[in-house]
Amino acid sequence: MKVSYFPGCTLKTKAKDLDRYARESAAALGVELAEIEAWQCCGGVFSMATDEIASKLSCVRALADAAKQGQPLVSVCSACHNVLKQTNHAMQTDETFASRVNNYIAPDAPYHGQTKVLHFLELLRDEIGWDAVRAAVKKPLTGKKVGAYYGCLLLRPSKTMAMDDPENPKIIEDFIRAIGAEPVIYPYRNECCGGYVTIEDAALSKKKSMQVLDSAQGAGAELLVTACPLCRYNLDKNGEGKLPVVYFTELLAEALGLKED
Amino acid sequence: MTKNERMKEQILRTSGVNPLKCMRCGKCSGTCPSYDEMEYHPHQFVYMVETGDIEPLLASKSLYKCLSCFACVDRCPRSVEPAKLVEALRLMVIRQQGANHFKADDIPALVDEEIPQQLLVSALRKYSK
Ligand code: SF4
Ligand code: SF4
Numbered sequence A: 001m002k003v004s005y006f007p008g009c010t011l012k013t014k015a016k017d018l019d020r021y022a023r024e025s026a027a028a029l030g031v032e033l034a035e036i037e038a039w040q041c042c043g044g045v046f047s048m049a050t051d052e053i054a055s056k057l058s059c060v061r062a063l064a065d066a067a068k069q070g071q072p073l074v075s076v077c078s079a080c081h082n083v084l085k086q087t088n089h090a091m092q093t094d095e096t097f098a099s100r101v102n103n104y105i106a107p108d109a110p111y112h113g114q115t116k117v118l119h120f121l122e123l124l125r126d127e128i129g130w131d132a133v134r135a136a137v138k139k140p141l142t143g144k145k146v147g148a149y150y151g152c153l154l155l156r157p158s159k160t161m162a163m164d165d166p167e168n169p170k171i172i173e174d175f176i177r178a179i180g181a182e183p184v185i186y187p188y189r190n191e192c193c194g195g196y197v198t199i200e201d202a203a204l205s206k207k208k209s210m211q212v213l214d215s216a217q218g219a220g221a222e223l224l225v226t227a228c229p230l231c232r233y234n235l236d237k238n239g240e241g242k243l244p245v246v247y248f249t250e251l252l253a254e255a256l257g258l259k260e261d
Numbered sequence B: 001m002t003k004n005e006r007m008k009e010q011i012l013r014t015s016g017v018n019p020l021k022c023m024r025c026g027k028c029s030g031t032c033p034s035y036d037e038m039e040y041h042p043h044q045f046v047y048m049v050e051t052g053d054i055e056p057l058l059a060s061k062s063l064y065k066c067l068s069c070f071a072c073v074d075r076c077p078r079s080v081e082p083a084k085l086v087e088a089l090r091l092m093v094i095r096q097q098g099a100n101h102f103k104a105d106d107i108p109a110l111v112d113e114e115i116p117q118q119l120l121v122s123a124l125r126k127y128s129k
Helices: A016-028 A054-069 A078-093 A095-105 A120-128 A130-136 A171-178 A195-199 A202-218 A229-238 A248-255 B003-015 B027-031 B042-051 B071-075 B083-094 B104-110 B117-127
Strands: A002-005 A032-035 A073-075 A117-119 A145-148 A182-184 A223-226 A245-247
Touching (some): A016 A032, A016 A248, A073 A078, A078 A117, A120 A130, A145 A171, A171 A248, A195 A229, A223 A229, B003 B083
Parallel strands (some): A002 A032, A223 A245
């Protein structure tokens, strides 16, 4: 199976492990992540303003490119996925926005949100399937107590993201089980780490990150997995070494026997 | 039309929010991770925009404390989506000439070795035009 792939800026720089192990793991599972040509930064955050158009164009170009290939558009970073999916939803539902965008970028064929936007976790669950993942595991992470850190962007706004139940999600826990480890459910797994406000108010993000880490540690997690470079940065920087935080793709590659420790 | 009425109209248009749907249950503020840092809380944004009490919101640092976590958007029982008002008010301020809250020139002093590009891009998108 071949899918279009949108890596995103941070996966080319500070979060190379998120990208590299996604590609290697996908290949081992029989999926080719075909990086789309000339993609541009998603912008990191989706503007909720209905009259904000220019900042959403890069996503539409990527979505239209995938439509041309007739392939779903996959990304691994929570933020890229969130912005792509919300932009796609706006192209499907907001006719004024869609016509302005189409008039401006003039794609080969008018784009109205036909591309299926998938997070890598959805690719695992819906296209590959947990059974196939489990069958491909060579080094199960038996006994490892792993906390899923969803944060905000994978799940919300849930009507648009439609990945999982926003209050009782299980996609990452199912992933953790598939690689042979033990998921740890904890109260703050879908609360905010402080996000970009860390640059405006470092104390606020410290407080938010600590709440997440204390909550996970209290429930018995030995490490956390995330799909978001910003979550990882905030938790690492504010966490004082409380709990290690790794990308879920690192654990996947480890379990598939693709990673040297 | 008074200045306040014009501002209210602009905010409602940009945000797409209808404050009249709000039943003032306070769930949005109860779930807001920035509650302690905010001078005005999400439910107050809704109420104050509705009553046209807009100037204090425009002048408040609360505009820069919203984490865009979508908790109030998802958990509001009436789908009012207060974060969209916070966004529209912040844009009303920073879209003015010379009113960017965060500038590219500020960046070198704030970065460390590990900072992800995602953080800087997001902050620029939220705090400047
Ligand atoms: S949660 Fe919704 S209905 Fe309740 S106060 Fe907030 S905006 Fe109003
Ligand atoms: S989106 Fe902003 S206002 Fe709403 S709950 Fe999150 S931080 Fe609070």
